[in-house]
Each structure stands twice: as C-alpha cells, then as structure tokens.
Amino acid sequence: MATVAIRGVRKFFGQLEVLHSVDVEIDDGEFVILVGPSGCGKTTLLRMIAGLEDVSHGEILIGGRRVNDIAPKARDVAMVFQNYALYPHMTVRQNMSFALRLARRNRAEINQRVERAAEILGLGQLLDRSPRQLSGGQRQRVAMGRALVRDPQVFLFDEPLSNLDAKLRVQMRAEIKELQQRLKTTTVYVTHDQIEAMTMADKIVIMRSGHVEQIGAPLDLYDYPVNQFVAGFLGSPAMNFLEGEIADGAVITADGSRWPLPTTSTGYPTGQKVVYGIRPEHLTLGEAGVPARVQVVEPTGSETQVLLQAGGTTLVAALRERLPAQPGAVLHVTVDATRAHLFDPASGERLSSIFPVSGHKK
Amino acid sequence: MNRFKTQLAGGIAWIIAILNFFPIFWMLLASFKSEVEAVQTPPLFFFHPTLANYRDIFALQDYAGYAFNSIAISVLATLLMLLVAVPAAFAMAFYPGRYTRDILLWMLSTKMLPAVGVLVPIYLLSRDLGLLDTRTALVIIDFLSNLPIAVWMLFTFFRETPKDIIEASRIDGAGVGQTILYVLLPLVAPGIASTALLSIILCWNEAFWSLNLTAHNAAPLTAFIASFSAPQGLFWARLSAASVLAIAPILVFGWISQRQLVRGLTFGAVK
Ligand SMILES: Nc1ncnc2c1ncn2[C@@H]1O[C@H](COP(=O)(O)OP(=O)(O)OP(=O)(O)O)[C@@H](O)[C@H]1O
Numbered sequence: 319m320a321t322v323a324i325r326g327v328r329k330f331f332g333q334l335e336v337l338h339s340v341d342v343e344i345d346d347g348e349f350v351i352l353v354g355p356s357g358c359g360k361t362t363l364l365r366m367i368a369g370l371e372d373v374s375h376g377e378i379l380i381g382g383r384r385v386n387d388i389a390p391k392a393r394d395v396a397m398v399f400q401n402y403a404l405y406p407h408m409t410v411r412q413n414m415s416f417a418l419r420l421a422r423r424n425r426a427e428i429n430q431r432v433e434r435a436a437e438i439l440g441l442g443q444l445l446d447r448s449p450r451q452l453s454g455g456q457r458q459r460v461a462m463g464r465a466l467v468r469d470p471q472v473f474l475f476d477e478p479l480s481n482l483d484a485k486l487r488v489q490m491r492a493e494i495k496e497l498q499q500r501l502k503t504t505t506v507y508v509t510h511d512q513i514e515a516m517t518m519a520d521k522i523v524i525m526r527s528g529h530v531e532q533i534g535a536p537l538d539l540y541d542y543p544v545n546q547f548v549a550g551f552l553g554s555p556a557m558n559f560l561e562g563e564i565a566d567g568a569v570i571t572a573d574g575s576r577w578p579l580p581t582t583s584t585g586y587p588t589g590q591k592v593v594y595g596i597r598p599e600h601l602t603l604g605e606a607g608v609p610a611r612v613q614v615v616e617p618t619g620s621e622t623q624v625l626l627q628a629g630g631t632t633l634v635a636a637l638r639e640r641l642p643a644q645p646g647a648v649l650h651v652t653v654d655a656t657r658a659h660l661f662d663p664a665s666g667e668r669l670s671s672i673f674p675v676s677g678h679k680k
Numbered sequence: 681m682n683r684f685k686t687q688l689a690g691g692i693a694w695i696i697a698i699l700n701f702f703p704i705f706w707m708l709l710a711s712f713k714s715e716v717e718a719v720q721t722p723p724l725f726f727f728h729p730t731l732a733n734y735r736d737i738f739a740l741q742d743y744a745g746y747a748f749n750s751i752a753i754s755v756l757a758t759l760l761m762l763l764v765a766v767p768a769a770f771a772m773a774f775y776p777g778r779y780t781r782d783i784l785l786w787m788l789s790t791k792m793l794p795a796v797g798v799l800v801p802i803y804l805l806s807r808d809l810g811l812l813d814t815r816t817a818l819v820i821i822d823f824l825s826n827l828p829i830a831v832w833m834l835f836t837f838f839r840e841t842p843k844d845i846i847e848a849s850r851i852d853g854a855g856v857g858q859t860i861l862y863v864l865l866p867l868v869a870p871g872i873a874s875t876a877l878l879s880i881i882l883c884w885n886e887a888f889w890s891l892n893l894t895a896h897n898a899a900p901l902t903a904f905i906a907s908f909s910a911p912q913g914l915f916w917a918r919l920s921a922a923s924v925l926a927i928a929p930i931l932v933f934g935w936i937s938q939r940q941l942v943r944g945l946t947f948g949a950v951k
C-alpha cells in the first residue's frame with residue numbers, strides 16, 4: 319500500500335507528445351480510475367507508473383519514492399493486462415507463483431499465498447490447468463490472482479474487463495471493487511467505459527487527448543462537470559446540450575423556446591451565447607413547458623427513454639414512469655433548473671460557476 | 681479442379697525432390713564402383729559393387745580425426761551463436777530502437793559479399809594471430825558468418841510472442857536473463873531448435889574457409905573430401921566414397937531432426 323504521485327508528467331513518442339503535463343495525486347488505498355476516449359493516453363500513463371515506458375518529463379512517486387529511473391521489478395507494482403498476458407507454458411499455479419518464485423520465497427509460503435488467492439478468486443479447482451484450457455473469465459481471474467499473490471504496493475489494471483461478456487463484466491466489476499475495499503491496496507484502473515468508472519472508483523481522472531480534464535469523486539464529477547466534455551462523457555444516456563442566448567432570465571434557443579437559468583448562480587450577462595446542459599433524468603414531461611414532439615419511446619423496463627424534438631434539437635429524457643404517448647404526440651417538457659448547467663460555446667468551460675465541492679481541476 | 685491442383689503440386693514436389701536427390705544417389709552408386717567403372721559413358725547402373733574405395737580411405741586417412749573436427753567446430757560455433765544471437769534478437773524484437781531495422785538489413789547485407797572478397801584479410805589476420813589450422817579460427821568464422829541469419833530467424837520467432845507476456849514477467853520481477861530463460865525460451869523452443877539445427881548444418885557443410893585456413897590439425901570433413909581429389913589420374917570413385925562418409929552423419933542427423941526443423945521453420949504459419 320502506498321501513495322502514488324504523478325507530477326508534471328509528459329510523454330513523447332518521438333516528436334509526438336501524447337501526455338501534456340499530467341498531475342494526479344493518489345492516496346494510500348484509493349481506487350482511482352483513469353477514463354477517457356480511445357487514444358487519450360490512459361494506457362501510456364499506466365505503463366509509465368509500471369515502469370514499462372520512460373517518463374519524458376516530470377516525475378512519478380510511489381510511496382514517496384521517485385521511481386522515474388527504477389526498473390519495473392523494483393517498483394513493487396502488479397499489473398493486470400487487457401489480454402491477461404498469462405504465461406502459456408505454465409499452469410495456473412505456476413503463473414500465480416512466478417513472481418514469488420523469482421523473489422525466492424520459501425515453498426510453504428508460496429503455496430499458502432497461491433492457495434489463498436485461488437480461494438478468494440474461486441480458482442481452487444483450476445490450479446493445475448494450463449491457460450489455454452480456461453475460459454476468458456477464468457483467465458481474467460488468473461491474471462488477477464497473479465497480481466493478488468504478490469501483495470504489492472499498487473495494483474494496475476488496463477481495461478481488465480473489456481474482453482468479457484456483458485454479464486460477466488457486471489459481476490467482475492462488483493468483485494474487483496469488493497476485493498479492493500477488503501485489501502485496501504492502492505489501485506489505478508484504466509477503462510474507457512464510463513459506467514465502470516462511475517460504479518467502481520473512489521476517484522475518477524477524466525482524460526482527453528493527453529490532458530487531464532477533471533479529477534474527483536464519481537458523483538461530484540457527474541453533478542459538477544467543469545466543462546462540456548466531462549459533462550457529456552459521464553452519464554448514459556448523455557447530457558443534452560442546447561445552444562442559445564441569455565435573455566431576461568432564461569436561455570432562449572433558436573426556435574424561441576425558453577429554458578430556465580441554473581439556480582446555482584446568478585448575474586448572467588444578457589446577450590451571452592451559451593450551451594445549456596441538462597441531463598435526461600432532469601427533464602419532466604407534462605402539460606406546461608416547452609412543446610416537445612415525441613420521436614421514439616424506448617422502454618427499458620425500469621425506466622423509459624424518450625427522444626424528443628424540442629428547442630430546435632433532439633433531446634433525450636429518462637423517465638421513471640412509463641409513458642403512454644405514441645411517436646408524433648406533442649407533450650411539454652420542463653427542466654429541473656437546480657440541475658442545469660451553462661457552458662461557454664467556444665471553450666466548453668463551465669459558466670454556471672458555483673462548485674459546492676472541492677477537488678476539481680481548472 | 682482443386683484436386684488436380686493438389687496433384688500437380690505433388691508431382692512438381694516429387695520432380696524437385698528427385699532432381700535434388702539424384703546427384704547424391706549417383707555419388708552413392710559411384711562410391712561402390714571401381715575407378716574405371718565410375719567414369720564410363722554411358723554410365724553403368726548395374727555393376728559388381730565393391731567396398732574397396734572405403735577400405736582404401738580408412739587406410740589412407742584419419743576419418744575419425746576429421747569427423748571430430750567437424751563435430752567440435754559445428755557444435756561450438758552453434759553454441760556461441762546462440763549465446764549472442766538470442767539476446768540480440770530479444771532486444772531487437774521487444775525493444776526496437778530507431779535503427780533496429782537498419783541494423784537487421786545491414787547484418788543481412790554482409791551475407792551478400794562473396795567470401796573470397798575477404799579471403800586475404802582473414803587469412804592474414806588468422807596467420808598473425810597464430811590461428812592458422814586451428815579449430816578456434818573456424819569456430820569464430822562459422823559463428824560470425826551464421827550470426828546474421830540466426831538473428832534474423834530468431835527475431836521472426838520472437839516477434840510471434842506477445843510483448844505483453846514479456847512485460848508481465850518484467851513486472852513480476854524477472855530480469856532480462858530470467859525473462860529470456862523462464863518465459864521466452866520455453867515459448868520459442870521449436871524456433872531456437874531449428875535455428876541451432878540450421879547453424880550446425882551450415883557449419884558442417886562449410887568448405888571455403890576450411891580449405892583455405894586449415895591443413896591437417898583442424899581440418900573438418902569438407903577438407904577430408906577435398907584431400908581425395910588428385911590433379912591427375914582417376915579419383916571419382918574414391919572421392920565419392922569420401923563424400924558419402926562426410927555427409928552421412930549430417931544426413932542421419934537431419935533425418936532424425938527433420939520434424940523439429942519443419943516445425944520450427946513453419947512456426948508462425950501453424951500457430
Ligand atoms: N509505442 C508508441 N509509439 C508511438 N505512439 C504511441 C505508442 N503507444 C501509444 N502511442 C500513441 O499515444 C497515444 C495514447 O495511446 P494510449 O495507448 O495510451 O491510449 P489509450 O487511452 O490507452 O487508448 P485506448 O482506450 O484505445 O486503449 C495514442 O495516440 C497512440 O497512438
């Protein structure tokens with residue numbers, strides 16, 4: 319268990335700069351998830367923590383010790399690879415014990431540790447199988463077991479669930495989180511799946527093209543995104559965005575409809591162009607409000623998602639109740655103004671400026 | 681149509697095989713003929729076989745000594761080659777740098793130069809280092825001249841191994857040597873074996889340097905064959921017998937290991 323500090327870290331591949339001065343502080347025992355679109359540099363950052371990539375600028379500290387020039391084997395980190403990277407010629411037991419054997423631990427201790435990890439992960443029956451005799455989910459567990467037996471300072475995961483089917487993924491998500499809470503080992507976990515990030519993390523680091531966009535607890539990021547990118551990235555279905563202009567206490571969209579200003583702050587200058595953001599679950603359908611034509615109704619069972627034509631664009635509403643309306647029907651939509659957001663159309667930065675939480679960046 | 685193609689391919693393979701085999705068969709026949717029968721035209725297919733040539737050879741020359749040199753040189757040169765080529769190919773396959781491709785091409789290009797081109801410098805070097813007619817000289821030359829091909833072969837085999845696995849072992853705490861020994865080698869064993877086999881065969885058959893740099897002490901079987909050619913007179917039958925004796929061990933060796941060799945050379949294809 320240890321803290322991890324990433325300070326002013328930049329990464330060049332040749333001339334190409336793929337990480338631009340990244341700063342992340344990770345507490346002891348924390349579960350941190352790096353999330354962002356494909357190619358944003360998550361894997362690169364994780365590999366730098368592992369020691370598999372050089373740090374071009376800045377420094378990385380593990381447990382307060384600068385590790386820039388320390389080989390992976392001396393960093394005491396364990397990594398679970400996306401493709402598991404099991405040793406094909408070794409049995410499950412040998413795979414799991416490899417690191418301990420290299421470290422010349424005594425046999426009794428090795429066996430005990432491997433068996434305990436196997437028990438935790440439900441691999442007891444499979445210890446003498448070879449990796450090719452295992453299913454994808456079992457391989458994934460072995461890869462975790464290999465990390466677990468080492469009892470390292472830091473766990474590193476690179477999209478460990480992306481090769482599993484949806485159901486198994488949900489199950490493993492819960493298991494990994496539960497395990498991490500039990501072991502309290504500092505964990506850095508990479509994914510591009512925002513649901514994984516929301517459900518598992520203590521702290522989320524949202525990245526985009528080599529920059530950190532925002533860092534914070536999942537619900538803080540969800541409720542108080544610092545910019546339009548973060549707002550749109552977290553949440554499914556994604557936040558609705560409407561372009562408009564501020565006029566007499568509301569945002570007026572091109573079609574002339576009025577959207578109430580966020581109540582979280584005041585004093586918006588009239589005439590300013592803004593992007594109005596509202597999450598699907600903060601829309602309500604009823605008799606009053608902006609007219610909205612129903613396009614598609616998608617009942618998922620637990621909730622109903624409705625595509626609406628309103629405010630000159632297509633909005634998604636997520637409703638708890640079932641909707642009897644047919645496509646083509648015209649209803650009225652109202653928003654929960656306490657949950658609305660304003661963004662600058664040019665920079666994407668948040669304009670409604672009250673942040674009840676700390677820990678955000680920028 | 682498809683069946684016809686298969687048969688055609690099979691037929692062509694047979695023709696090539698027979699064309700390849702025929703000279704060896706011819707040599708084998710000649711080795712059991714008398715010198716006069718051996719040069720007769722049209723060639724004789726039916727004759728009274730004799731072991732006289734073999735008897736003469738053993739009487740005239742120290743076959744065991746030559747064979748020992750061949751074995752010692754091939755094995756040592758191959759071991760040395762593995763010792764250098766495995767780490768080199770490892771570095772190139774898993775940690776390529778900006779110049780890795782160029783180095784690979786450059787290494788191969790050294791094989792394009794005819795050996796005679798460097799005969800004089802190598803001869804003088806060997807002489808001045810006191811290495812003329814020593815096994816050491818041949819071991820070094822064989823080892824170095826097979827190195828480019830060996831590195832190329834190993835490089836292609838190693839690249840078949842997912843880099844993740846190598847990295848996992850580094851994170852698990854293995855040093856470079858341990859990673860190669862415990863993780864890489866078991867995975868590419870067929871490739872290593874076929875590279876070693878090829879090197880042994882190439883060393884065994886190497887004649888140019890053996891003839892030019894050895895006299896008697898360090899002379900391997902290729903020099904043994906040559907010792908039976910004579911500027912005048914009839915020597916074909918005896919030369920054939922010497923050749924049969926020289927290639928027999930490597931043929932048997934090749935036969936035993938051919939499965940391994942084929943498996944290694946088609947490593948990527950079948951996986
Ligand atoms: N070895 C490399 N050489 C050159 N460029 C690289 C190398 N590795 C990664 N990159 C580039 O760095 C950027 C970040 O890559 P990285 O693999 O970290 O993305 P990622 O966030 O993990 O994406 P994904 O979600 O697709 O896995 C990409 O633009 C990629 O093309």
Ligand SMILES: [Mg+2]
Binds near residue numbers: 360
């Ligand atoms: Mg990645």
